[in-house]
Amino acid sequence: MLNKFLLGSSLALMVFSLFVRWRGIYWIAIAFLAYAYFRMFSKNYSKRYAENQAFIKHTVKIRGFIGTQKNMMRQRKTHHIYKCPNCRQKIRIPRGKGKIAVRCPKCSTEFVKRS
Ligand SMILES: [Zn+2]
Structure with a gap:
């Protein structure tokens, strides 16, 4: 290592x-x-x-941070990360589904996003 x-x-x-x-x-x-x-x-x-x-x-903290960043980069190819307009909760949406209604898992606000 x-x-x-x-x-x-x-x-x-x-x-x-x-x-x-x-x-x-x-x-x-x-x-x-x-x-x-x-x-x-x-x-x-x-x-x-x-x-x-x-x-x-x-280095456990810094490696964890790098790992998270790598993970996010990987997910960016297949998912969009949106923030709930009401509570700022991050929501992961798969790409290429057209316009979809998203329901926030935290405050259950619904909003429409293009995926
Ligand atoms: Zn919310």
């Missing part, structure tokens, strides 16, 4: 360093990469495992 993050971000930083004049980014990318390799070849498994667990623990 931690290694995937290290490799991914060092790659992203390297690409990023191509567009920025500040060379420091490039060296940060190298440092990330070196650390990832060090972890890969390290024999101290329990210490590496502990580091990984700490990483997972510290």
Whole structure:
């Protein structure tokens, strides 16, 4: 988990360093990469495992946020997300059904939307 993050971000930083004049980014990318390799070849498994667990623990919120965003992006292809005009409740409507009447599950207001 931690290694995937290290490799991914060092790659992203390297690409990023191509567009920025500040060379420091490039060296940060190298440092990330070196650390990832060090972890890969390290024999101290329990210490590496502990580091990984700490990483997972510290990033649980941010990874949850990214997961939600990805989910929303995926749903946007098949669903529309509308807000109830009365109570602001978010309502998911499948696409491609034409004009439909939507009933809010929270306050049961009905409104017509194009899906
Ligand atoms: Zn409502």
